[in-house]
Amino acid sequence: MADTATPPDAASLTDVEAVETPPATAIQTEEKKKEEEDANLVTWDGPDDPENPQNYSRPRKFFITGIWIYGNLCATLASSIWSSGATQLKAQFHQSTIVVTLGISFFLLGFSIGPPLWGPTSERFGRKWPMTIGMLLFTIFTIPIAVGQNIETLLVSRFLQGAFGSAPLSLAAGGVVDIWSPAQRGIAIAACIGTIFGSPVLAPIIGNFVAESYLGWRWLHWLSAIQGASAVLLVFFALPETLASKILQARAAKLRKSGEKPEARTVFDNKKHMGFVDVARIYFMRPFALLATEPILVLITIYQSFIYGILYLVFVSYPIEYVEIRHWSLGLSALPFLGLSVGVLLGAAGVIWHTKTKFAATIRANGGKVIPEQRLPTMIIGGLIVPVGLFIFAWTSNPSIPWPGQVIGSIPTGAGMYMIFVQCFNYLVDVYAPIANSALGGNMLIRSSFAAAFPLFGPYLYHNLGVAWATSTLGFISIALIPIPIFFYIYGARVRSWSKNSVSTH
Structure with a gap:
């Protein structure tokens, strides 16, 4: 930064004799002092400093990113693997479906307190130690679930498991930004976010077969504990501070x-x-102020929350369809989740292709500036195919109709949900870049509340309306939400111009 020190007298700007010239010894003393100060300032040793995480080799960057993905995988698998043991839990503890379903809802409520806890912790202590402690406590609070003798112990432990399991989700974005350049980090972040969708869908495929075996429901959580312990070791020994x-x-x-x-x-x-007041302002007070005044944040959050709610609703709807109606065994009833998994992979491929081609081209054409609305075409496509998949699933649900129809319908549902969810996240980050933590704090609170609530009313919805009309209801709501990304694609720049909190692309 250039020296901007003010001359001793304003007259010196026009009268060279107005200020006495300092002695040569004084000048030399001042220059020596500055040299000593600069010599004491520790910075990177040039642009190619090997200790700068941005200069890590590509294989090392992939390995570090893989650790973040694995941490997210452990936590998100645990979020939904509970559903695989729901029937056995009801029988053993003599509880209703709603009480047992609270195991998923409590985990997600714990998940929602992550940003206020882990964001400031990471700012002060870095990435490695908060991640290590978070995964260690996640693992510790998984054990009472595996050995608990009453439903109260299990539910309290699920909440704490979710609270500490939110560490990788809260810290991963910062860890990825540390090592990847802006042009490269998008795909890495998409991979981390992708575990939010991919892992919960994979959990029943693994969990149903384990629960149905002689191992029983307790081993679902022993597996989560083993995964968590392996993540702790991996983070402790292999994750560098970045x-x-x-x-x-x-x-x-x-x-x-x-x-x-x-x-x-x-x-x-x-x-x-950040102190307590700063944390409260950024994560608790400002998010609600933004939700009350920012139409982009409100509408995008509603759309994303609905999609996130559907993701956790399937852990109620699929067992009703395949176990109660089609009378499949517990293990086999998990296989239709593979259709959603294929859809998620296809959706991820679509987002990556659009980001590397169309979106990158618009950034170059705009002089390196991001135009947030260019994220929305894939969200629009996702919004169009989600109801298609839901209606196919709904109207092939009669047991007299062969099961492949529903599995085929789940593919566009999974693809569309992923495309909407990820691009909602990216769009909000782009629009509210200067205050992204606050915007995403409010978004996560609402989103997690939807995901926690959907499994609770899901059994009533599907038992009272039937699979066809219950799923169709979701399809109709998803159709009603399609105009949201279309509106912002056309008028988003104008809406952003009204806000003092959003970025300018001009």
């Missing part, structure tokens, strides 16, 4: 300890960390 401030501060501390530079410091040393 937050630039922590790396440079560690380097400065080493120089001070060795005596090489007793006054070594970094530009981050005097940085003010």
